[in-house]
Amino acid sequence: MTTLFGVPVQALLGQLLVGLINGSFYALLSLGLAVIFGLLRVINFAHGAQYMLGAFVALLLATKAGIGYWFALLLAPLIVGGFGALVERTMLSRLYKLDHLYGLLFTFGLALTIEGTFRYFFGASGQPYAAPPALQGAVNLGFMFLPIYRGWVVIASLAVCIGVWLLIERTKLGSYLRAATENPVLVQSFGINVPLLLTLTYGLGAALAALAGVLAAPVYQVSPLMGSNLIIIVFAVVVVGGMGSILGAIVTGYMLGVAEGMTKVFYPEASNIVIFVIMAIVLILRPAGLFGKDA
Amino acid sequence: MAHHSDTPAVPGVSVIPAAASIRVIFLLGLLALLLVAPFFLYPIFLMKLLCFALFAAAFNLLLGYTGLLSFGHASFFGGAAYFTAHAVKVWGWTPEAGILLGVAGAAGLGLVMGAIAIRRQGIYFAMITLALSQMFFFFCLQAGFTHGEDGIQSVPRGQLFGMINLSNTINMYFFVLGVFLIGLFIIWRFVNSPFGMILRAIRENEQRAISLGYSVSRYKLGAFVMSAALTGLAGGVKALVFQFATLTDVTWQMSGEVILMTLLGGIGTLIGPVVGAGLVVTLQNYLATSNFPVTIITGVVFMVCVLVFRRGLVGEFYASRLGRRLGLTSER
Numbered sequence: 001m002t003t004l005f006g007v008p009v010q011a012l013l014g015q016l017l018v019g020l021i022n023g024s025f026y027a028l029l030s031l032g033l034a035v036i037f038g039l040l041r042v043i044n045f046a047h048g049a050q051y052m053l054g055a056f057v058a059l060l061l062a063t064k065a066g067i068g069y070w071f072a073l074l075l076a077p078l079i080v081g082g083f084g085a086l087v088e089r090t091m092l093s094r095l096y097k098l099d100h101l102y103g104l105l106f107t108f109g110l111a112l113t114i115e116g117t118f119r120y121f122f123g124a125s126g127q128p129y130a131a132p133p134a135l136q137g138a139v140n141l142g143f144m145f146l147p148i149y150r151g152w153v154v155i156a157s158l159a160v161c162i163g164v165w166l167l168i169e170r171t172k173l174g175s176y177l178r179a180a181t182e183n184p185v186l187v188q189s190f191g192i193n194v195p196l197l198l199t200l201t202y203g204l205g206a207a208l209a210a211l212a213g214v215l216a217a218p219v220y221q222v223s224p225l226m227g228s229n230l231i232i233i234v235f236a237v238v239v240v241g242g243m244g245s246i247l248g249a250i251v252t253g254y255m256l257g258v259a260e261g262m263t264k265v266f267y268p269e270a271s272n273i274v275i276f277v278i279m280a281i282v283l284i285l286r287p288a289g290l291f292g293k294d295a
Numbered sequence: 296m297a298h299h300s301d302t303p304a305v306p307g308v309s310v311i312p313a314a315a316s317i318r319v320i321f322l323l324g325l326l327a328l329l330l331v332a333p334f335f336l337y338p339i340f341l342m343k344l345l346c347f348a349l350f351a352a353a354f355n356l357l358l359g360y361t362g363l364l365s366f367g368h369a370s371f372f373g374g375a376a377y378f379t380a381h382a383v384k385v386w387g388w389t390p391e392a393g394i395l396l397g398v399a400g401a402a403g404l405g406l407v408m409g410a411i412a413i414r415r416q417g418i419y420f421a422m423i424t425l426a427l428s429q430m431f432f433f434f435c436l437q438a439g440f441t442h443g444e445d446g447i448q449s450v451p452r453g454q455l456f457g458m459i460n461l462s463n464t465i466n467m468y469f470f471v472l473g474v475f476l477i478g479l480f481i482i483w484r485f486v487n488s489p490f491g492m493i494l495r496a497i498r499e500n501e502q503r504a505i506s507l508g509y510s511v512s513r514y515k516l517g518a519f520v521m522s523a524a525l526t527g528l529a530g531g532v533k534a535l536v537f538q539f540a541t542l543t544d545v546t547w548q549m550s551g552e553v554i555l556m557t558l559l560g561g562i563g564t565l566i567g568p569v570v571g572a573g574l575v576v577t578l579q580n581y582l583a584t585s586n587f588p589v590t591i592i593t594g595v596v597f598m599v600c601v602l603v604f605r606r607g608l609v610g611e612f613y614a615s616r617l618g619r620r621l622g623l624t625s626e627r
Contacts, residue, residue, distance in 0.1 A: 043422065091598070094602060098605075100417060101417065101418060101421065102605065104364075104418055104421060105364075105597060105601050106597070106598055106601040108551060109597025109598040110594065110598060111594070112551070112593050112594030112597065113591055113594030116588040116590030116591035116594055117591055119588055120587070120591065232425055233429075235422040236422075236426040238422070239419060239422055239426065272433040276429060276430035276433075277430070279423070280411050280427065283414050283415070283423065
């Protein structure tokens, strides 16, 4: 068997793929967090719960209404995004003028409520969700078998990340968003409805989390607590990348996913904590994060 | 949490002359209640309550008086429980030595975590403490001496100072009560010391404190370590009360719980966290027998507190007409 650094190449490539898949979810989730934080200055603790909601909506659409994966991929983000917008309009928007920590605490409470409710009705155990027939099976790449669905996750999340980046950096709506991030009062005085912009942004962030949830449903099991530990890792990703840039959030997500996968090959005991260790090192050397601008 | 604008000092309400004596009588009454309580209520429940009350008060030292929201205090609480339990059970240390080791261990953890976390402020600080405590959780899950999912079980309570048998529940209760009162006294002294005053100055206006020549990060680190050490005191005692130390106490949910206790009771009041801890522990006890998940109620209470009464129960009372007439002020 071929080896590289004393490790079978198959294992190395296998973990590289697992790392890329995890990294896809880190990137999608930290992107949503960065978009919300950029404009609302709120750290959305409910992001993990919204990711879980996305997966559950897909599952319930399939079991209760017979709606398949492809429609779920569209419907679940819409439903969860709408729910997010509702929460923002009715409750979260009251907290903007206070210390930003209240936003964090509020969304923490929201996450506990949502996860507790789903646990009450669906139990704590995971439920399987099948990948669509078109994406089942595997292809032989010569050096390894690639499950088609896993390849799809990497490509789809990359496409979504680039799409959101283009939306924010290259469109008129995106320019409003960036302007409102810099100076909301001035933007409002130009006749742009900033409160509506805030609601849309939170909805967009929640929808991104839900999209990640649908993508994750066939890979991991659908369970009420699937997002609760993930969100803490994503927080560490965001700290490493620095909240300043959207692109930074995406790149850091993939990088840390791969770093985690590689750790699983060379030193499995540390794979749970490697991202946190990297975070601590980055904080010591570069407190603003890899892509952050503010000190 | 700075920039709190909804606690104006309303003029026109004068403090009544007997206010000071009424406050003292009230405190003495509370103390008397704590002294007789174990003869009427389940002592283990009361001890649990006192441990969490001290935990929340130590946490409030950081949030209420320094303005730093730590999302990782479970590391110090659960970490100290592990250290104490291991020292007492495996090394055969006396309970007071075991608890001191727990305090020292929590302070050491606090020094490391604090030194990393204070490099960023506000929301970042909260996220970094959360991530670091999650790292500590995984360490506890894999380290040998914690026994992973099983935890350290059947920890002996031992003889306090070699004389008092702590297996006796009433002895144990008065020991816990003594630790609790000493802990609260230390916190009270600390926040009213010159050090505490500088912490408040940092909370109100960090830039100005820097320009006045204070080494802000050292003061923040000092407060962080102090809070961690007192949290360790609560955690070490809790390990002896329940005679076990488990992973539950190092989870991020535990860090969230102590935030809720403080928020519900009143950030920046000495009594608030104690009241908040009492309510949350009572609620958990009440719901323990039903299959209704506590997290739903915890979550809703969190949202309601943040949305409509950020001063907390005790803070609201202090801000009420009666509270102001009694000369009560909250530190917010």
